[in-house]
Amino acid sequence: TSSCGKGFSCDRHFGLCVPLRQEGKYCRRDAQCVRGLSCMFGKCIRSIPEGQEGARCKVDKDCGSSMCCARHHGEMVCKRRLALGESCFVPDGGLAFSINQICPCDEGLLCRGNGRPQKRETEFVYQSDSSSWTCQVPKL
Structure with missing residues (x-):
């Protein structure tokens, strides 16, 4: 051509x-x-200039600080890491997971459900309330 x-x-x-x-x-x-x-x-x-929020990326280091490289509508872009109290629920898989991804919680925060890690025995119970998973300061 x-x-x-x-x-x-x-x-x-x-x-x-x-x-x-x-x-x-x-x-x-x-x-x-x-x-x-x-x-x-x-x-x-x-x-969007390289490294800024919304810019294309391949790996986390392509993005600025407090960001990660994650899928948004199927395109790999720089996104903010999640702040204290933000919802951090991630679907097990499927279309929602493959099209849109979220960054992990910001440095020093962990993703916890209802203020505590879920017990292993209750894992099979379907958690319909995904909003209860938030970025929290780990309790010592």
């Missing part, structure tokens, strides 16, 4: 040269967006 020229990108699926897309327009990859925009969550959006 030859280059499409200035202001156009090649739509590999259809084998056509298409105009570059402006902010807010649908896209499948960065090359389809005008300069300064990235294709995130299927739309052309302003590129």
Whole structure:
């Protein structure tokens, strides 16, 4: 395939040269967006500087302090680590887990349910109240 020229990108699926897309327009990859925009969550959006919240990442160290690299709508981005009292419930798996992930609790905090770790014997009981899992200061 030859280059499409200035202001156009090649739509590999259809084998056509298409105009570059402006902010807010649908896209499948960065090359389809005008300069300064990235294709995130299927739309052309302003590129977020590396290491900042919402920026693309591969591993935690790509992100600034108190952040981790986690999936958001299926895209790996820098997210804040959870603060004291924030909900930290993580689903066992499934669609919700694979599309959106949360960071662990901030340094020095642990994820606890109802102020105490759950007993192993009651693990099979379905915990419908996921909001009871929060980041807490570990009790000594």
